Amino acid sequence: xxxxxxxxxxxxxxxxxxxxxxxxxxxxxxxxxxxxxxxxxxxxxxxxxxxxxxxxxxxxxxxxxxxxxxxxxxxxxxxxxxxxxxxxxxxxxxxxxxxxxxxxxxxxxxxxx
Amino acid sequence: xxxxxxxxxxxxxxxxxxxxxxxxxxxxxxxxxxxxxxxxxxxxxxxxxxxxxxxxxxxxxxxxxxxxxxxxxxxxxxxxxxxxxxxxxxxxxxxxxxxxxxxxxxxxxxxx
Numbered sequence: 269x270x271x272x273x274x275x276x277x278x279x280x281x282x283x284x285x286x287x288x289x290x291x292x293x294x295x296x297x298x299x300x301x302x303x304x305x306x307x308x309x310x311x312x313x314x315x316x317x318x319x320x321x322x323x324x325x326x327x328x329x330x331x332x333x334x335x336x337x338x339x340x341x342x343x344x345x346x347x348x349x350x351x352x353x354x355x356x357x358x359x360x361x362x363x364x365x366x367x368x369x370x371x372x373x374x375x376x377x378x379x380x381x
Numbered sequence: 382x383x384x385x386x387x388x389x390x391x392x393x394x395x396x397x398x399x400x401x402x403x404x405x406x407x408x409x410x411x412x413x414x415x416x417x418x419x420x421x422x423x424x425x426x427x428x429x430x431x432x433x434x435x436x437x438x439x440x441x442x443x444x445x446x447x448x449x450x451x452x453x454x455x456x457x458x459x460x461x462x463x464x465x466x467x468x469x470x471x472x473x474x475x476x477x478x479x480x481x482x483x484x485x486x487x488x489x490x491x492x493x
Contacts, residue, residue: 310485326480358424369415370481372424
């Protein structure tokens with residue numbers, strides 16, 4: 269099993285450009301998450317999807333949209349990138365197991381100039 | 382007040398030392414607690430869950446004090462490979478406990 273995969277690993281955008289970050293998991297998990305991690309801020313939840321067909325806002329959703337394409341895939345879209353969106357983006361998934369453990373992808377390092 | 386607070390460190394310790402980290406959380410209704418480990422420029426990975434009765438996994442011991450709302454992680458006989466950032470994580474109450482809140486992490490450096 270590959271676990272949680274993310275593409276691309278690195279990306280440089282100019283202000284105003286758009287892009288979609290892809291995430292897929294092969295663990296048959298119901299819930300999926302998008303986080304961003306900035307120095308001194310910890311991981312902050314952008315959006316999550318508790319199950320296929322549902323999405324909800326997290327702590328910092330402004331400037332982002334998501335799509336839960338199917339049970340495996342959860343994408344994050346930046347419609348008009350801003351320098352403040354320079355960050356490391358992590359996708360995660362989890363089962364409905366009681367301990368709520370989340371499994372993370374390797375991350376996407378995004379720079380917006 | 383942050384929902385989850387940790388001392389950012391760094392904690393610089395010699396190999397073989399015992400080191401302890403604490404973490405406090407603000408929401409008394411929090412349900413589940415974890416320690417994650419994050420290596421430089423890598424994704425976070427679960428180190429261990431934290432149970433009310435305390436739990437141990439090899440050289441690692443985690444404790445939960447619900448009354449005082451803090452969580453601790455003790456690492457005995459530190460190894461060079463233990464050098465990493467340790468994230469304290471608490472499950473959210475909203476959404477049926479569907480969301481995790483992360484501390485900013487405590488950096489550990491184990492030296493020869």
